Amino acid sequence: MSTHSNLRLAVVSDLHIGTKARAAELCPQALSDALVASRDEKFLDAFQRLATSEVFRSSGKIDALLVTGDITNSGHANEHARASEVLHFVADQLGVSHEQTFFVPGNHDVFWPVAKLEPQDFWRKYRYEPLHAEDNHFIYAAMQQDAIGSYHNSPYAVLRKTESLLVLGVNTAAHDGPAETPVHHGSISNETMKWIDETLSAYDNDLTLRRICLAHHHPLQYQNPTGNGKDFSALQNAESLLALLAKHRVEILVHGHRHVPQWTFRFDGNAGHPIAILGAGSFCAALENAWTGNVSNQFHVVEFCSRSTMSGGRGRLLSWAYDSLNGWKPSTKDLGIHGVRRFGDRRTEGELVLKIKSLLVPQCGNGVIRYPAIELAEPDFAFCDDELLVRACRRAAAEVRLDFVGEAGDIGERRSWLFVAKESS
Numbered sequence: 001m002s003t004h005s006n007l008r009l010a011v012v013s014d015l016h017i018g019t020k021a022r023a024a025e026l027c028p029q030a031l032s033d034a035l036v037a038s039r040d041e042k043f044l045d046a047f048q049r050l051a052t053s054e055v056f057r058s059s060g061k062i063d064a065l066l067v068t069g070d071i072t073n074s075g076h077a078n079e080h081a082r083a084s085e086v087l088h089f090v091a092d093q094l095g096v097s098h099e100q101t102f103f104v105p106g107n108h109d110v111f112w113p114v115a116k117l118e119p120q121d122f123w124r125k126y127r128y129e130p131l132h133a134e135d136n137h138f139i140y141a142a143m144q145q146d147a148i149g150s151y152h153n154s155p156y157a158v159l160r161k162t163e164s165l166l167v168l169g170v171n172t173a174a175h176d177g178p179a180e181t182p183v184h185h186g187s188i189s190n191e192t193m194k195w196i197d198e199t200l201s202a203y204d205n206d207l208t209l210r211r212i213c214l215a216h217h218h219p220l221q222y223q224n225p226t227g228n229g230k231d232f233s234a235l236q237n238a239e240s241l242l243a244l245l246a247k248h249r250v251e252i253l254v255h256g257h258r259h260v261p262q263w264t265f266r267f268d269g270n271a272g273h274p275i276a277i278l279g280a281g282s283f284c285a286a287l288e289n290a291w292t293g294n295v296s297n298q299f300h301v302v303e304f305c306s307r308s309t310m311s312g313g314r315g316r317l318l319s320w321a322y323d324s325l326n327g328w329k330p331s332t333k334d335l336g337i338h339g340v341r342r343f344g345d346r347r348t349e350g351e352l353v354l355k356i357k358s359l360l361v362p363q364c365g366n367g368v369i370r371y372p373a374i375e376l377a378e379p380d381f382a383f384c385d386d387e388l389l390v391r392a393c394r395r396a397a398a399e400v401r402l403d404f405v406g407e408a409g410d411i412g413e414r415r416s417w418l419f420v421a422k423e424s425s
């Protein structure tokens, strides 16, 4: 598979610019000396090192930056202004303009002091004022692009079309506020669902556009990384949204909210269309101490490779993890998400085993079979998840009396796996 793919989307989420950001330079408020000392790290310099590295640059240009909410911690004007500066810096490092930046608000992007005021109509009207201030030059400019809909008024969703992208953003926190349930879950009204259905329908016959959905709240009930803690904050009517997205052949849903990165690829049998779901985790929020070693701050690039409009997206998800000692490094599975996840081939493990066996059998007399020869004969394996393919290779090898030598790879690594004849006993 070429590393120079057709479309590359950078993803950041849940920056929580303010007192909950991990570095003092990401907080516009005055912090105590102790907090400044404990957060004295050059987070943005580290991101610049990643984005300008030869390995990163040589893998291709970035076509768009996706930002899935909670850019601030409490929605204050100074937090929004700093968040805008930080996102401008991130976009600059990636070579992306405000026109190529797509944003959806999260539940922390609302100005909560206003939310406490009466009458309720007042806060509903002004809660997003700091977000829309012109001081937020970068996010303000990104939100001024031609689009249908609105995040702060009905339908609480926005559709933007570019030359190559159709990006639906849904404000899943639109209903949230002090008068609502104390559990701040995500929700989408019937009115918004109807608007999404009707609006996307207009593009059903346009086969040139890549279809992306951005939402803040998580659509799946993920495992808690540290145990069985209850989570009531998911998007409550997620199944309906996912069905709508599959119906209109949306290829990927990107979300934030949970600060734990997640990657799921699922198939909607009713609509007959697959959808990738990326939980982006948090780019730069201070994470819970209990998560140390299990979760890290994350940055992602979704690469869509060769297009298969009717069958969904195909490509790779690349993920980097941050820690203050090492900066940005390829993520590992123990941090919630492996550095490379390939997607698009929908075959089951059993189907893959059968195919691999059929390719191995003619070569079994060779002693050593190199995996690249197998992928050359079956190029769609490039869109198989590494872990699934390694399992299938191991099973297929065993069934034709070969040993398989290989592990799921890392960013930049090739699949240099081997099938080796078993030693005769």
Ligand SMILES: [Fe+2]
Pocket (backbone or CB within 6 Å): 014, 016, 070, 106, 108, 257, 258, 259
């Ligand atoms: Fe968040």
